[in-house]
Amino acid sequence: xxxxxxxxxxxxxxxxxxxxxxxxxxxxxxxxxxxxxxxxxxxxxxxxxxxxxxxxxxxxxxxxxxxxxxxxxxxxxxxxxxxxxxxxxxxxxxxxxxxxxxxxxxxxxxxxxxxxxxxxxxxxxxxxxxxxxxxxxxxxxxxxxxxxxxxxxxxxxxxxxxxxxxxxxxxxxxxxxxxxxxxxxxxxxxxxxxxxxxxxxxxxxxxxxxxxxxxxxxxxx
Numbered sequence: 282x283x284x285x286x287x288x289x290x291x292x293x294x295x296x297x298x299x300x301x302x303x304x305x306x307x308x309x310x311x312x313x314x315x316x317x318x319x320x321x322x323x324x325x326x327x328x329x330x331x332x333x334x335x336x337x338x339x340x341x342x343x344x345x346x347x348x349x350x351x352x353x354x355x356x357x358x359x360x361x362x363x364x365x366x367x368x369x370x371x372x373x374x375x376x377x378x379x380x381x382x383x384x385x386x387x388x389x390x391x392x393x394x395x396x397x398x399x400x401x402x403x404x405x406x407x408x409x410x411x412x413x414x415x416x417x418x419x420x421x422x423x424x425x426x427x428x429x430x431x432x433x434x435x436x437x438x439x440x441x442x443x444x445x446x447x448x449x450x451x452x453x454x455x456x457x458x459x460x461x462x463x464x465x466x467x468x469x470x471x472x473x474x475x476x477x478x479x480x481x482x483x484x485x486x487x488x489x490x491x492x493x494x495x496x497x498x499x500x501x502x
Contacts, residue, residue: 358443361397361461364501365443367486368394368459373403374499383484385410386450388477390490391457395498399442400462404475404488407455414450417480423467424474424489439465440471468490 373391380389391403408414423437443461450456467473473495475488 313350329501361401361443362392364394364396364401364458365461367501368392368401368403369457372401373405373492376494379488381486381488383467385485386414386479386484386486388475388486388488390488390494393490393494393498394501395464396501398464400464400495400498401501402460402462402490404458404460405455406450406477407450408450411452413452414484415480415482416448416450417460419444419460419478420463420476422474423471425471427470442486466494467495 291461371392375390375392378389380387382388385408387407387409389405389407392403393403394401406414421441423439423441425436439462441460441462445458445460446457447455447456471491471492473490473492475490477486477488479485
């Protein structure tokens with residue numbers, strides 16, 4: 282029995298001694314290369330509520346606009362024709378007779394107007410005969426009413442820029458004529474003379490338009 286106990290103690294002593302040596306023994310690393318494993322990086326998540334400073338606001342650039350297409354300009358005739366249409370419905374403002382004729386064909390001055398930098402003259406013609414009156418030409422010119430040969434208005438033509446399309450005054454009929462001029466005036470010593478010439482005939486009609494009617498023209502717009 283004593284022998285068994287001693288044997289157990291001996292084995293226990295040997296076991297404890299082996300454990301002591303195991304703890305103090307280290308393997309030598311001299312002469313061997315150690316390979317370090319790369320450290321695993323943990324991604325850093327930024328807080329979405331963090332305030333970011335020093336950020337410059339984007340500068341807005343002006344957006345170029347395409348140039349608008351030029352609006353078509355109204356022609357000169359388109360400017361004054363609406364006034365001509367108005368006058369076609371008027372009787373005129375000159376109440377006195379102002380009639381001039383030749384052998385049964387008459388011309389009556391009905392009115393003078395100004396507007397849109399133009400002068401408008403209305404004349405009514407009447408044929409009291411049984412023979413048609415064919416018009417060759419109607420002309421206007423400034424004529425002096427005295428003997429002043431130095432007058433600037435002496436025999437100066439004033440061309441109409443538009444007139445009623447008319448060339449024949451039928452027998453026993455009337456016709457209203459409208460003439461349009463660029464703006465002008467007439468001196469007190471002159472008149473605007475209207476001359477109506479008959480084609481292949483001698484019935485020439487002369488209508489002197491006094492300066493008071495030109496310079497005192499009624500306004501129309």
